[in-house]
Amino acid sequence: MKILLINPPTENIIATTQPPFIVAEKGAYPPLGLLSIATVIKKTPHSVKIIDCQLNKMGYSELKQKIIEYNPDIVGITLITFMLLDGLKTSALVKESELALNKKIIVIGGGPHATIFPNETIAKDSFDYIFSGEAEHSIVLFLNNLGNFDQLKNIAGIFFKDGTNTIKGPPNSYIDDLNSLPIPDRRLLDYQRYRNLLSSKRLMTTAITSRGCPYQCIFCNRLGKKFRATSAEYVIREIEDCLSLGINEIFFHDDTFTVDHQRVNEICRQIIAKKLKLKFSLRARVDTIDETMVSSLKKAGCQRISFGVESGVTRIIKRIKKGITLEQVVNAFYLTKKYKITTLADFMIGHPSEKVEDVYSTLNFAKKLNPDYAQFSITTPYPATQLYCQALEQGVIDHDLWREFAINPSKDFHVPRWEVDINRDELKILLNKCYRQFYLRPSFAIKTLLSIRSADELKRKTKAGLSLVKNTIGRKNQ
Numbered sequence: 001m002k003i004l005l006i007n008p009p010t011e012n013i014i015a016t017t018q019p020p021f022i023v024a025e026k027g028a029y030p031p032l033g034l035l036s037i038a039t040v041i042k043k044t045p046h047s048v049k050i051i052d053c054q055l056n057k058m059g060y061s062e063l064k065q066k067i068i069e070y071n072p073d074i075v076g077i078t079l080i081t082f083m084l085l086d087g088l089k090t091s092a093l094v095k096e097s098e099l100a101l102n103k104k105i106i107v108i109g110g111g112p113h114a115t116i117f118p119n120e121t122i123a124k125d126s127f128d129y130i131f132s133g134e135a136e137h138s139i140v141l142f143l144n145n146l147g148n149f150d151q152l153k154n155i156a157g158i159f160f161k162d163g164t165n166t167i168k169g170p171p172n173s174y175i176d177d178l179n180s181l182p183i184p185d186r187r188l189l190d191y192q193r194y195r196n197l198l199s200s201k202r203l204m205t206t207a208i209t210s211r212g213c214p215y216q217c218i219f220c221n222r223l224g225k226k227f228r229a230t231s232a233e234y235v236i237r238e239i240e241d242c243l244s245l246g247i248n249e250i251f252f253h254d255d256t257f258t259v260d261h262q263r264v265n266e267i268c269r270q271i272i273a274k275k276l277k278l279k280f281s282l283r284a285r286v287d288t289i290d291e292t293m294v295s296s297l298k299k300a301g302c303q304r305i306s307f308g309v310e311s312g313v314t315r316i317i318k319r320i321k322k323g324i325t326l327e328q329v330v331n332a333f334y335l336t337k338k339y340k341i342t343t344l345a346d347f348m349i350g351h352p353s354e355k356v357e358d359v360y361s362t363l364n365f366a367k368k369l370n371p372d373y374a375q376f377s378i379t380t381p382y383p384a385t386q387l388y389c390q391a392l393e394q395g396v397i398d399h400d401l402w403r404e405f406a407i408n409p410s411k412d413f414h415v416p417r418w419e420v421d422i423n424r425d426e427l428k429i430l431l432n433k434c435y436r437q438f439y440l441r442p443s444f445a446i447k448t449l450l451s452i453r454s455a456d457e458l459k460r461k462t463k464a465g466l467s468l469v470k471n472t473i474g475r476k477n478q
Contacts, residue, residue, distance in 0.1 A: 004067065005051070008089070031052055034052075037076065075106070088124060088126065133172030142155055155169045186247070209234075258282070280300075286331070287324050347374060354422065
């Protein structure tokens with residue numbers, strides 16, 4: 001059979017937590033979830049192809065033509081709540097293409113949205129099957145047993161329709177042994193074209209070497225608290241595979257790459273011992289690093305670490321169960337800067353119990369911390385988070401908006417906020433002020449210019465900077 005996996009277009013995204021000019025300049029990352037599924041399918045007798053509409057800025061007319069040209073038997077679509085409208089439009093487009101192909105195409109939905117709202121998703125006419133949770137094992141069982149009702153209904157995480165009834169497989173368990181999965185085959189993507197605004201190299205990729213998050217932040221919607229990771233040896237093989245393609249820059253997109261100190265230090269040791277010419281970036285928590293780790297990361301080629309700081313107010317950090325202290329934040333940034341690793345600090349505004357003066361305290365803390373980059377966003381009560389449950393319980397949100405959206409999605413949907421002390425209009429104004437006051441400092445502009453190492457980097461950062469000025473200068477008096 002021919003399987004086509006689609007990362008849908010982005011023509012109908014509902015409002016995000018960041019200003020549009022920041023989102024527009026971020027660049028494009030490989031769809032790693034689809035890539036992992038495609039790599040598993042590639043090892044079966046079936047053929048597989050990925051269409052990344054976001055990389056190619058592909059619209060629906062062109063996508064329909066691509067579907068007809070490939071003539072697939074099965075189409076899989078990744079579903080993200082913010083992109084649900086495009087996911088549904090893509091699935092409907094596949095069903096339209098059946099007419100031109102004069103055949104029945106099986107449409108499968110998976111990804112974060114399908115995991116949280118499987119019943120609501122399978123209720124859509126354009127989906128034949130839904131996979132909830134990690135599906136690398138389930139998809140192989142599905143392909144091997146397609147047409148066998150008794151076998152299909154026993155596949156973990158599967159949802160499908162039998163007339164007017166919905167059939168649900170057993171609950172999907174997480175994959176404990178991530179080493180059992182094949183290394184993602186980036187040859188299935190147009191890997192030369194992915195980029196990152198902060199990257200100094202033209203050829204880069206992302207990688208996820210662990211799953212699950214053991215921490216308790218109330219705003220996070222990562223499913224599964226059990227931390228699972230590939231071995232250091234697995235990571236090195238994946239790095240070597242990337243290098244063989246000419247990719248010498250990797251952003252490790254794990255929720256927290258630095259959970260297991262021994263693993264991180266072993267990865268660094270092997271990179272150094274094998275003399276792998278690699279530059280990489282990662283995401284970490286401030287309470288998971290020490291000087292030994294930072295030193296090893298620097299020697300191995302780490303060029304940037306992103307830290308989730310979230311707030312510059314201790315009371316807020318405790319309220320959101322971040323589990324860190326401001327002293328740990330200061331120390332982490334001190335160590336990272338000491339070893340000349342670029343720093344990025346993530347902040348959010350609009351937390352529960354946060355007042356306007358707290359937002360300014362966070363902004364002042366960000367400027368005092370002086371990371372190389374800062375990212376600000378508005379706190380969002382995402383579905384399946386403690387924060388969203390608390391908002392419903394306390395009446396901050398009066399009904400289950402996310403489930404309502406999953407049942408009847410609309411482009412007019414307003415993302416919920418914690419609007420108690422600060423309303424959403426004030427939050428938008430404050431968000432722009434945070435970006436403007438952090439990035440339009442003369443000291444930041446000078447530091448950025450001195451750090452640029454290539455004409456391509458200069459072009460991209462100049463474009464982003466001009467976009468920032470254009471979109472914030474008109475609001476300077478707000």
